[in-house]
Amino acid sequence: MHANVxxxxxxxxxxxxxxxxxxFWVRWGLVGVAVGFIVLFLCVPLGLVLYxxxxxGWQAYWTALAQPDAIAAMQLTLVxxxxxxxxxTVFGIAAAWAITRFxxxxxxxxxxxxxxxxxxxxxxxxLIFVLMFGAxxxxxxxxxxHDIKVIFAVPGIVLATIFITFPFVARELxxxxxxxxxxxxxxxxxxxxxxxxxxxxxxxxxxxxxxLYGVLLCNARAMGEFGAVSVVSGHIRGxxxxxxxxxxxxxNDYDVIGAFSSASILAGLAIVTLVLKxxxxxxxxxx
Amino acid sequence: xxxxLNNISKNFGKFAALYDVSLEIPEGELVALLGPSGCGKxxxxxxxxxxxxxxxxxxxxxxxxxxxQHVSRRGIGFVFQHYALFRHMTVFDNIAFGLRxxxxxxxxxxxxxxxxxxxxxxxxxxxWLADRxxxxxxxxxxxxxxxxxxxxxxxxxxxLDEPFGALDASVRKDLRQWLRNLHQELHVxxxxxxxxxxxxxxxxxxxxxxxxxxxxQQGAPADIYDHPAxxxxxxxxxxxxxxxxxxxxxxxxxxxxxxxxxxxxxFAHVRPHHIDIVKAEETSGSPVxxxxxxxxxxxxxxxLFNPQHNGSGATLFAEMPNxxxxxxxxxxxxxxxxxxxxxxxxx
Amino acid sequence: MTQSNIMPGFRPALAYTLFYLGLVVxxxxxxxxxxxxxxxWGEYVDIITNNRVVSSFRVSFGTSLIAALVAGLFGFVxxxxxxxxxxxxxxxxxxxxxxxxxxxxxxAGVILATIFQPSGMLGKxxxxxxxxxxxxxxxxxxxxxxxxxxxxxxxxxxxxxxxxDTTMEEAAxxxxxxxxQVFTQVIFPNIFPALLTGxxxxxxxxxxxxxxxxxxxxxxxxxxxxxxxxxITKLEQYQYAGATAIALTMLLVSFLLLLIVNLLQxxxxxxxxxx
Numbered sequence: 037m038h039a040n041v042x043x044x045x046x047x048x049x050x051x052x053x054x055x056x057x058x059x060f061w062v063r064w065g066l067v068g069v070a071v072g073f074i075v076l077f078l079c080v081p082l083g084l085v086l087y088x089x090x091x092x093g094w095q096a097y098w099t100a101l102a103q104p105d106a107i108a109a110m111q112l113t114l115v116x117x118x119x120x121x122x123x124x125t126v127f128g129i130a131a132a133w134a135i136t137r138f139x140x141x142x143x144x145x146x147x148x149x150x151x152x153x154x155x156x157x158x159x160x161x162x163l164i165f166v167l168m169f170g171a172x173x174x175x176x177x178x179x180x181x182h183d184i185k186v187i188f189a190v191p192g193i194v195l196a197t198i199f200i201t202f203p204f205v206a207r208e209l210x211x212x213x214x215x216x217x218x219x220x221x222x223x224x225x226x227x228x229x230x231x232x233x234x235x236x237x238x239x240x241x242x243x244x245x246x247x248l249y250g251v252l253l254c255n256a257r258a259m260g261e262f263g264a265v266s267v268v269s270g271h272i273r274g275x276x277x278x279x280x281x282x283x284x285x286x287x288n289d290y291d292v293i294g295a296f297s298s299a300s301i302l303a304g305l306a307i308v309t310l311v312l313k314x315x316x317x318x319x320x321x322x323x
Numbered sequence: 324x325x326x327x328l329n330n331i332s333k334n335f336g337k338f339a340a341l342y343d344v345s346l347e348i349p350e351g352e353l354v355a356l357l358g359p360s361g362c363g364k365x366x367x368x369x370x371x372x373x374x375x376x377x378x379x380x381x382x383x384x385x386x387x388x389x390x391x392q393h394v395s396r397r398g399i400g401f402v403f404q405h406y407a408l409f410r411h412m413t414v415f416d417n418i419a420f421g422l423r424x425x426x427x428x429x430x431x432x433x434x435x436x437x438x439x440x441x442x443x444x445x446x447x448x449x450x451w452l453a454d455r456x457x458x459x460x461x462x463x464x465x466x467x468x469x470x471x472x473x474x475x476x477x478x479x480x481x482x483l484d485e486p487f488g489a490l491d492a493s494v495r496k497d498l499r500q501w502l503r504n505l506h507q508e509l510h511v512x513x514x515x516x517x518x519x520x521x522x523x524x525x526x527x528x529x530x531x532x533x534x535x536x537x538x539x540q541q542g543a544p545a546d547i548y549d550h551p552a553x554x555x556x557x558x559x560x561x562x563x564x565x566x567x568x569x570x571x572x573x574x575x576x577x578x579x580x581x582x583x584x585x586x587x588x589x590f591a592h593v594r595p596h597h598i599d600i601v602k603a604e605e606t607s608g609s610p611v612x613x614x615x616x617x618x619x620x621x622x623x624x625x626x627l628f629n630p631q632h633n634g635s636g637a638t639l640f641a642e643m644p645n646x647x648x649x650x651x652x653x654x655x656x657x658x659x660x661x662x663x664x665x666x667x668x669x670x
Numbered sequence: 671m672t673q674s675n676i677m678p679g680f681r682p683a684l685a686y687t688l689f690y691l692g693l694v695v696x697x698x699x700x701x702x703x704x705x706x707x708x709x710x711w712g713e714y715v716d717i718i719t720n721n722r723v724v725s726s727f728r729v730s731f732g733t734s735l736i737a738a739l740v741a742g743l744f745g746f747v748x749x750x751x752x753x754x755x756x757x758x759x760x761x762x763x764x765x766x767x768x769x770x771x772x773x774x775x776x777x778a779g780v781i782l783a784t785i786f787q788p789s790g791m792l793g794k795x796x797x798x799x800x801x802x803x804x805x806x807x808x809x810x811x812x813x814x815x816x817x818x819x820x821x822x823x824x825x826x827x828x829x830x831x832x833x834x835d836t837t838m839e840e841a842a843x844x845x846x847x848x849x850x851q852v853f854t855q856v857i858f859p860n861i862f863p864a865l866l867t868g869x870x871x872x873x874x875x876x877x878x879x880x881x882x883x884x885x886x887x888x889x890x891x892x893x894x895x896x897x898x899x900x901x902i903t904k905l906e907q908y909q910y911a912g913a914t915a916i917a918l919t920m921l922l923v924s925f926l927l928l929l930i931v932n933l934l935q936x937x938x939x940x941x942x943x944x945x
Contacts, residue, residue, distance in 0.1 A: 058849060063755050070751040071763065073744050076792075077817055078769045081781040084791070088784065127690045134683040146687070153695060155924065157878025158775075159898035160917045163905065164698040167705050172910055174701060198694050218677060231678030253771075260774025262881035267902060280776040280881070287780050287885065299777045306772035313772070314765045374840050394843045401844040407837035411859045411941070421845030424855065469841075476845055 085303045088296035100297040108274040109282035109298065112190065116278060117258040120197045124254055128205025129247070133235075136213035137221075147210065153202045161199050162267025165192055188270030193278065196264040201254045208250035212243055245320040252316065256309040260302060324385045324479035324512050325350045326371060331380035333366055340366040341377070342536040348529070353506045354514045355527035359559070363536040364516045365404075365484055371514065372482050373397045384480065400473030400511075402483040406465045408457035414468050415440055415453040421476035443471040446505075463494040474509075483515035487522060499526050520560050524548065532556050554669040557592040564598065564639050566591040566666075575629075579663045587668035595624065597665045598641035602651065603658035611639065613657045616648070623648040627661065702921070705914040717915040722891050723900065727920075730897040733808055734876030737815030742869040744816075745823025746861075752824070753831040767824050770817055775881025782814050783885035806888030811896065814882045819872030826868035830861055863938045870931040877924055 090097055100106065131150060135143060153161065168174050169186035179186055186192045220242070224234040240247075262280040269276040271285060279298055286294035326348040333341040341363045348354050356364040369375040371382060373394035382390045389397055409417050418440045422431055431439070444450040447467040457465060466486065473481060486502065487495040503526050506513055517523050523530050524544040532539040532547065532555075539559075540552040551557035558565070566576065568589050581591055603610045614628045625648070627639040639661070653659065706714065717723065751757075752764050770778065786793040786804040796802045804810050834857070842852045880898040887894045897920050904913035 058754075066747055066751050067755055067757050069744070070748040071757075071759075073748060074763050074766060077820065078766050080791070081773075081778070081785065081817075082769070084781055084785060085777070127687065130683045131687040131691075133679060134687050137677045138680045138684070140680075140684065146691075149691060149695070152699070155874060155878075155928065156699070157880065157898050157917075157920065157924075159878070159880050159901050160702070160921060163901060163913060163917050164701050166905060167701040167910065167914065168698055170910070172908075195694070195698075199698060202695055221677065225678070234678070256772050260772075260777070262774060262776040263879075263898065266880070267905065280774045283774075283776050283780055284885075295780055299780055302774045302777045306769060306774070306777075309772040310765055310768055313768065372844060374844070394840070395846050395848060397844075398846075399844060401841065403837045403841055405835075405837065407835060407841040409838055409842070409856055410835075411856075420842065420847070420855070424842070424845065424847040424851045472841075472845065 082303060082307075085296055085300050088292060089300040091296075092293055096293050097297050097300075100291075100294045101301070103294065105274045105277065106282060106294070106298055109277045109279045110301070112193070112277065113259050113279040115190070116194055116197050117255055119194050120201055120258045121251060121255050123198060124201055125205050125247070125251055127202070128209055128250060131206045132209035132213050133239075135210055137218055150206050151203050153199055158200060158261065158263025159267055162196050162264040165195050165199070165268050169195075187268055188272065188276060190276065192268035193265050193276065196268045197258050197261050200261050200264050201257045204254035204257065205247065205250035208246045208253070209243055212246045213239075216242060245316050249313065249316045249320065252309060252312055256305065259305060326480065326512065326514075327383040327386070328367075328371070329381045329383065331367070331370060331377045331382070333363075333370065333375065333377050339536050341370070344380070344533075344536070344538055346531060346538060346541065348512065348514065350512055351510050352512060352529045353503070353527050354512075354529045354531060355523035356514060356516045356531050356533060357520060357523040357559075358518065358533035360518055362533040364518075364533050367533070368482050368484055368514060368516050371480070372399050372401045374401070398476070398479050400476065400478030400481045402466075402469045402473050402481070402486055404484040404486075404488055406457070406469040408465055408469060408472070410457050412456075413453065414444075414449070414455050414457070414460070417457070417468060418443055418472045418475050420472065439475060440471075443475055446474070447471045462490050463498060466490065466498060470505075478511065481511050481513040483513065485517060486515050487517070487519075495522075502526060524560070532559065534559070551592070551667055554590060554592065557667055557669065562595050562640060562642075564593045564595065566593065579661045581663045581666050588670045590669045591666040592669060593663055593666045595640045595642035596622075597663060598639065599643070599662045599664060600625065600627070600641055600651065600653075600659040601662065602653070603660050610658050610660055613653050613655060613659050614638070615655065618645075621645060627659070702914060702918050705910070706918045709911055709915060713911070714915050717912050718919055722895070723916060725892040726895050726897045726900045726916075727923075729808060729811070729894060730877055730920075731923075733811040733896075734815055734873050734879075737812045737876050738819055738869045738873035740812070741816050741819035741823050741872045742865060745820055745868060745872075746827060746865060748820070749824045749827040749831055753828060767821050770819075770821050775818070775879070776885075778817060778882040779814065779885035782817060782882065783810075786810060786813060786886060805886050806890075806894065808887075808894050810886035810888065811883050811894060814886050815872075815876040815879060818879055818882055819876055822871040822875060823865070823868035826871065827861060827864050830864040834860060863935055866931065866935050866938060870928065870935075873931075874924060874928060877920070 131146075134140075135147060166173065166187055168176075169179060169192060170176050171180065171187075173187075176187075184191075186195070220238050221234050224238045225231075229237065259278075260280055261278075262284070265278055266281060266284070269278070269281055271277060271281060273285065277285060279302055283295050283298045283302070286298065326346070328344060328346040331341055331344040331346075332339070344363075344367060346367075356367060358364045366375060370377050373382075373389070373392060377390065380390075381388055384397070394401075409420065412420070419436050422436045422439065425431075441450060441453070444453060447470060449464055449467055449471075452460065452464060452468070457468070460468065466489075470483075470486075483502075487498055490498065499522060502515075515526070527544060529541065530544050530547050531541045534555050540547055540556045542550075547556060548560055551560060554565075557563050566581070568576075568591065576591070581593070600613075611627045611629045613625065615626045617624045617626075619642070621644065622642050623645055625641045625643070627641060629637055629639060641661075651659075709717075748767070752760060752767075783790075783805055785791050786796075788794065788797050788803060788805065790805070793803070793805055796804060802809070804813055838856055838860075839852050842856045843849075847855065878898060880896075880902075883896055884899055887896060887899075889895050889899055897916060901913045901917050901920075904910075904916065
């Protein structure tokens with residue numbers, strides 16, 4: 037009873053604190069500015085995608101999506117994400133484990149390097165793979181001699197996407213596992229659990245929401261990456277066009293329905309991502 | 324400045340933090356608002372400060388109605404529980420803040436401000452910390468800086484929210500004495516909130532006991548201790564043995580001397596030092612077993628067990644000077660007779 | 671290496687981390703440096719001081735800076751409102767802030783171009799009412815970069831505002847400060863380092879941004895051509911050396927700016943007693 041009363045009596049919500057009250061016109065003025073900005077910059081664009089995609093009706097929408105090029109683009113996008121996300125997830129877990137559970141020389145440098153791809157322009161991220169595997173690149177001759185295409189082919193797209201989405205999982209896990217400490221794991225080990233058992237029974241249940249969060253963001257970026265992929269893809273219709281590239285190509289061909297129907301798929305992906313993100317944040321806050 | 328609170332009520336949602344509280348505080352007093360957590364004492368302090376508005380009732384400072392006046396115009400000094408020092412400012416800038424935000428016409432010169440800040444720093448004996456940031460100070464130092472900051476604007480009332488709550492026990496002892504001395508020096512009407520009855524009794528000249536949003540009693544510390552107005556105050560201030568007449572054999576009580584007069588209520592509250600004991604065969608006092616004792620410095624606390632009943636009153640505490648206890652020459656398990664010298668009666 | 675630790679798996683985890691990091695990130699990035707080293711100094715200077723290249727740097731950094739500042743202003747207001755004031759629909763709007771993170775940049779680019787083109791929804795209105803053309807002008811780049819930058823600012827400031835010790839405001843108020851004085855002297859100095867971080871993140875992202883910009887920019891050389899686009903143009907013309915030199919320069923300038931911002935932040939934190 038007392039604990040309960042204490043909370044209400046001594047730490048009430050901010051709204052009750054008179055000294056923090058801003059004048060009415062300030063409050064609603066600022067709310068107006070903020071809401072106006074969000075509606076104009078964020079809500080309107082979302083609505084516009086649907087408006088444009090369906091501007092010629094359902095039929096045109098479906099026809100545009102059923103085009104072989106569009107379907108190929110969707111398939112390629114899925115393939116890229118299916119390769120990229122698991123690889124980066126395994127890396128993220130390994131890196132977080134090494135960084136948060138052990139002390140070693142150069143640890144902070146390693147943490148910085150993991151974040152490096154975030155500060156590199158997507159176009160440069162594509163460029164470096166062209167420099168490596170392109171016709172004039174380091175390994176270009178060797179690869180072309182063996183008839184392996186990397187640039188202007190799927191492997192190049194996958195590599196560029198891996199580079200771009202490299203830090204997502206690791207950077208979600210590292211702070212969380214740092215904060216958690218390793219007492220629980222030590223307890224499990226002291227009770228005779230093996231290393232893998234400890235990881236699967238103790239660590240993984242504790243980090244699962246953050247892990248999913250990282251995977252979600254990684255996936256969204258992998259499916260939506262444009263700049264880096266655009267450099268290495270060569271824009272070959274039906275072969276090396278991912279969905280975002282298909283949007284670009286259609287838009288540049290003045291195929292509004294084609295561009296926006298594909299864009300609506302990607303926008304839907306973004307909305308699903310946001311909803312799941314909110315859900316995971318809510319889940320994580322209750323852990 | 325005197326403070327007058329008329330019929331103050333404050334609700335947070337459905338929870339009544341304060342219910343019809345009226346209180347008068349004469350000028351120059353050092354008052355403790357004492358009560359268990361959640362009793363509304365902090366809310367009352369914040370209402371006096373103007374950090375919160377009451378739902379009903381008026382706040383009068385020096386006879387003027389200030390209920391609607393904003394905290395920044397009220398001329399009070401408020402020391403926050405966790406000090407709320409501006410962490411981006413040095414100690415000097417923290418203390419100077421109140422002077423620097425005055426309207427241009429009233430604002431003193433920088434030279435004056437500097438002099439004032441240094442004299443306050445001297446007052447709180449921390450002049451050498453002027454260029455530090457709050458994060459670099461110890462808890463006790465922050466407390467004193469917060470006080471200096473509140474004093475800089477020469478407030479007519481000083482309000483302190485749990486001023487010693489966040490400090491180590493040893494620092495707390497020193498600061499209590501220091502605050503008392505400071506008050507005697509400055510003589511500004513001061514109110515502090517505390518849940519520690521010992522602290523309230525030691526520091527304050529007046530104690531206001533609150534419980535569940537109501538004032539239970541107001542008075543000088545000695546008054547409150549010797550004449551508690553009700554069972555809550557009696558139990559909350561100091562130690563008390565409670566005898567429930569409906570559970571206790573009147574026979575036993577009569578022999579202990581408590582029922583010499585007519586009972587004036589259902590519960591008899593007896594302070595430990597109002598219980599005297601002697602070896603059982605000496606007098607006809609009511610017999611109990613000596614269970615254990617603890618040394619409390621100059622006095623001894625004796626734990627007694629009354630095998631004749633269960634429930635309240637089964638275990639009694641008595642306190643007496645060391646000398647007296649030695650004279651009695653008692654051992655654990657001895658039968659002793661209890662003599663009760665004084666009791667407070669409540670319903 | 672101090673291994674007083676009973677935790678298992680240090681060697682395989684670290685080995686895999688380093689291997690993967692090297693293979694996927696470090697080796698590819700190093701090609702940029704090695705390729706540039708093949709260029710002579712004179713050649714490098716020639717490429718970089720070319721008028722079109724210099725213009726593109728000016729466009730990229732200039733628009734990014736303006737956009738980051740505007741995003742800083744609105745981002746601050748949005749974060750403030752989301753943390754401080756209750757209003758209907760708040761949770762929904764809060765979740766929507768991350769849209770620019772989640773929406774593929776090409777989609778954002780196509781949408782913004784459609785809205786702001788002279789015949790578009792807002793474009794037409796701005797054109798007829800104010801005579802301002804947004805799309806296919808540097809202004810269009812700024813608009814796209816504001817869109818991209820907003821979540822960086824909001825998400826950096828929000829947690830700091832939430833953790834902000836409001837008793838500091840009450841203390842200032844009780845000492846006689848007006849609400850404006852409380853804001854300028856107590857709240858803002860404490861939020862400023864976070865604002866600086868948010869703005870610099872938005873700026874860094876803006877400089878490298880490609881997808882959301884190219885559709886709305888018009889891509890006119892010397893006027894609205896951004897550096898990333900110029901790199902792609904060079905690549906398409908098989909001018910690998912030129913592309914590499916520009917890319918490396920951009921990377922170095924970005925890192926240099928980030929370093930300056932970090933130092934600035936350190937200074938701001940120190941000044942405000944947060945370190």
